[in-house]
Amino acid sequence: MRAELEGSGLEVSGVAVTLGGNQVLHDVDLAVAPGETVGLIGPNGAGKTTLLRAVLGLLNPDTGTVRIAGSPPRGARGRLGYVPQKHEFAWDFPITVGAAVLNARTATRWMGGPRKADREAAARAVDRVGLADLATRPIGALSGGQRQRVLVARALAREPGLLLLDEPFTGVDVPTQELLVGLLAQLAEEGTAILMTTHDLAQARAVCTRLCLLNRTVVADGPPSRLDDPALWLRAFGVAESELLLTGTAKETA
Amino acid sequence: MIEWLTEPWQLAFMQRAFAVALISAVVCVVVGAFVVLRGMAFIGDAVAHAVFPGVAVGFVLHANLSLTGAAAGIITAVAIALISQTRRLNEDTVIGIFWAGSFGLGIVIVSTQDAYTGDLTSFLFGQILALGDGDVIAVAVVGAVLVALTFLLRRQLIAVSLDRETAKASGLPVLVLDMVLYAMVTAAIVVALQAVGNVLVLALLVTPAATARMGTERLGTMTAVACVLAAFGSIAGLYISYHYNLAAGGMIVLVLTGMFLLAWLAAPKHGLLWKRRSKEAAAPAAQ
Numbered sequence: 264m265r266a267e268l269e270g271s272g273l274e275v276s277g278v279a280v281t282l283g284g285n286q287v288l289h290d291v292d293l294a295v296a297p298g299e300t301v302g303l304i305g306p307n308g309a310g311k312t313t314l315l316r317a318v319l320g321l322l323n324p325d326t327g328t329v330r331i332a333g334s335p336p337r338g339a340r341g342r343l344g345y346v347p348q349k350h351e352f353a354w355d356f357p358i359t360v361g362a363a364v365l366n367a368r369t370a371t372r373w374m375g376g377p378r379k380a381d382r383e384a385a386a387r388a389v390d391r392v393g394l395a396d397l398a399t400r401p402i403g404a405l406s407g408g409q410r411q412r413v414l415v416a417r418a419l420a421r422e423p424g425l426l427l428l429d430e431p432f433t434g435v436d437v438p439t440q441e442l443l444v445g446l447l448a449q450l451a452e453e454g455t456a457i458l459m460t461t462h463d464l465a466q467a468r469a470v471c472t473r474l475c476l477l478n479r480t481v482v483a484d485g486p487p488s489r490l491d492d493p494a495l496w497l498r499a500f501g502v503a504e505s506e507l508l509l510t511g512t513a514k515e516t517a
Numbered sequence: 518m519i520e521w522l523t524e525p526w527q528l529a530f531m532q533r534a535f536a537v538a539l540i541s542a543v544v545c546v547v548v549g550a551f552v553v554l555r556g557m558a559f560i561g562d563a564v565a566h567a568v569f570p571g572v573a574v575g576f577v578l579h580a581n582l583s584l585t586g587a588a589a590g591i592i593t594a595v596a597i598a599l600i601s602q603t604r605r606l607n608e609d610t611v612i613g614i615f616w617a618g619s620f621g622l623g624i625v626i627v628s629t630q631d632a633y634t635g636d637l638t639s640f641l642f643g644q645i646l647a648l649g650d651g652d653v654i655a656v657a658v659v660g661a662v663l664v665a666l667t668f669l670l671r672r673q674l675i676a677v678s679l680d681r682e683t684a685k686a687s688g689l690p691v692l693v694l695d696m697v698l699y700a701m702v703t704a705a706i707v708v709a710l711q712a713v714g715n716v717l718v719l720a721l722l723v724t725p726a727a728t729a730r731m732g733t734e735r736l737g738t739m740t741a742v743a744c745v746l747a748a749f750g751s752i753a754g755l756y757i758s759y760h761y762n763l764a765a766g767g768m769i770v771l772v773l774t775g776m777f778l779l780a781w782l783a784a785p786k787h788g789l790l791w792k793r794r795s796k797e798a799a800a801p802a803a804q
């Protein structure tokens with residue numbers, strides 16, 4: 264399996280991160296191969312967002328390495344697509360859906376305007392999240408689900424090899440959840456490596472080919488079928504069910 | 518009526534005043550759009566006040582007041598950007614400290630001088646009726662550079678305004694872009710100081726952009742509308758000031774503020790009157 268990862272996907276090994284004097288992550292090993300969808304689950308404060316930030320190159324680990332397609336994060340920026348949480352985004356900025364998506368692709372170009380390929384990639388991304396009819400609408404006028412779709416389209420406009428999503432199912436309507444599940448499956452099929460943090464175990468089971476339980480380090484890593492009895496699995500690693508917000512989501516799949 | 522409009526244009530000092538007022542209005546609006554959209558109005562205020570000790574130092578040293586003022590403003594802006602990186606202190610707190618600190622420094626420097634009135638008061642309250650041709654050219658050149666820079670960097674500035682983390686992850690030098698924006702704000706403020714003075718400059722930076730935001734949904738239209746509003750406000754303010762012998766800088770700011778209040782009441786969709794009317798229209802339907 265390791266050999267398969269050479270030259271593509273994500274490989275995190277032995278990563279430790281200290282923030283403000285507290286060790287947030289230690290000895291984290293995690294690999295995501297192209298075509299794989301890995302769900303990062305764990306209680307609040309387990310270090311999920313910190314791990315994403317390390318993969319994005321937004322913070323430097325104390326020890327260990329992050330490799331994306333064989334390069335450190337800063338050398339692989341062109342291959343990265345990041346879908347932040349909705350509240351991280353300035354929804355009151357006066358810009359249309361289409362322009363916001365195009366900007367995600369062209370912001371790193373200092374000279375010259377958007378090229379034909381840029382416009383096409385942006386239009387394709389808007390189309391894939393089902394917002395083609397709303398492309399000229401201002402982003403401030405969108406619902407929660409539509410906003411999540413804009414963030415996904417912004418990441419897809421960069422045509423990433425590795426897609427990182429932070430809580431993509433939180434505060435999102437059912438049609439958008441269904442669209443995202445289908446879209447992520449399609450992207451995986453096309454060979455995209457996908458890593459997402461989530462609280463939503465039902466959705467995690469629906470999309471992920473592997474689940475990683477994180478609590479400062481990776482305490483379990485396995486197929487979603489382990490969640491047939493999540494309580495047992497979680498308890499084995501000292502994580503209380505309530506911490507994972509199991510309420511409701513487990514019932515939905517039952 | 519026509520004479521009312523044409524009379525001021527026959528005077529050279531009024532021609533220069535119109536030119537500087539128009540240029541300051543446009544420059545402040547173009548840069549000010551980002552100030553409003555990123556909720557940075559307070560930093561504009563801090564920089565405007567930080568310019569004051571720089572002007573005072575320039576006065577003491579008999580140096581160019583605009584240059585020393587700009588230097589002080591940029592130093593303060595960079596210090597605010599760096600110190601607010603620590604995350605331990607809220608940006609507003611850091612800005613508040615520098616805002617008061619630099620104004621205090623200015624007052625102390627001024628108090629060491631026996632006679633300071635002329636040049637220094639004109640910087641506090643504007644000197645738009647006493648400008649030379651050199652001032653007009655300097656304002657035009659700096660203004661053109663600022664507008665061009667904003668245009669060239671618009672995609673990057675938009676990306677950082679939309680989402681800092683994603684912008685950083687995609688490789689944009691976010692901190693450098695912040696400092697460039699702060700420096701541009703400082704330069705716009707120094708330009709506009711000539712027109713409305715240190716105390717009122719924030720109005721030119723923030724009010725027209727905020728007024729335009731009430732009724733527009735795209736950055737391009739918002740900036741264009743704000744430019745028209747600011748230009749109209751500046752010219753109208755100068756006319757009123759000329760004919761009724763009122764303070765020019767103050768009058769410009771009052772017209773701009775009046776337009777903001779009108780927009781707040783009457784803007785399509787977001788205005789107060791509009792909301793009330795649509796609420797009334799919706800109420801019977803709901804019953």
